[in-house]
Amino acid sequence: MLQKGIYTGVIEKDxxxxxxxxxxxxxxxxxxxxxxxxxxxxxxxxxxxxxxxxFKKYPKKSKRFDKANNKPEQS
Incomplete structure (x- = not known):
């Protein structure tokens, strides 16, 4: 399972x-x-x-993100 976060996706450039x-x-x-x-x-x-x-195109910004990886779920 992918680690938890707000959103997981691929970095793109406009x-x-x-x-x-x-x-x-x-x-x-x-x-x-x-x-x-x-x-x-x-x-x-x-x-x-x-x-x-x-702002018009991207009203939300993130400085806290990292490579997605598979981690076991913590219980």
């Missing part, structure tokens, strides 16, 4: 060089440091997107 996963904008520096387009990630938390430029 025509404006924004990294996103589903409807969530991803922190650019975090993606560049640890990930590549196509990585399967799990988003751990979201905030309201503070950027006026990308």
């Amino acid at each position: 025509e404006n060089n924004n990294f996103f996963c589903g409807e969530y904008l991803l922190d650019y520096k975090m993606v560049m440091a640890k990930h590549v387009v196509g990585d399967m990630i799990t988003i751990k938390s979201i905030i309201e997107n503070p950027s006026d430029i990308s």
Whole structure:
């Protein structure tokens, strides 16, 4: 079973060089440091997107996400 989180999906990049996963904008520096387009990630938390430029397209943003992996469920 995939680890729990808000959303699990694949990192994509739009025509404006924004990294996103589903409807969530991803922190650019975090993606560049640890990930590549196509990585399967799990988003751990979201905030309201503070950027006026990308808010219309991505009203929610995440800085807390990591590669998705299979972990046993904790009981």
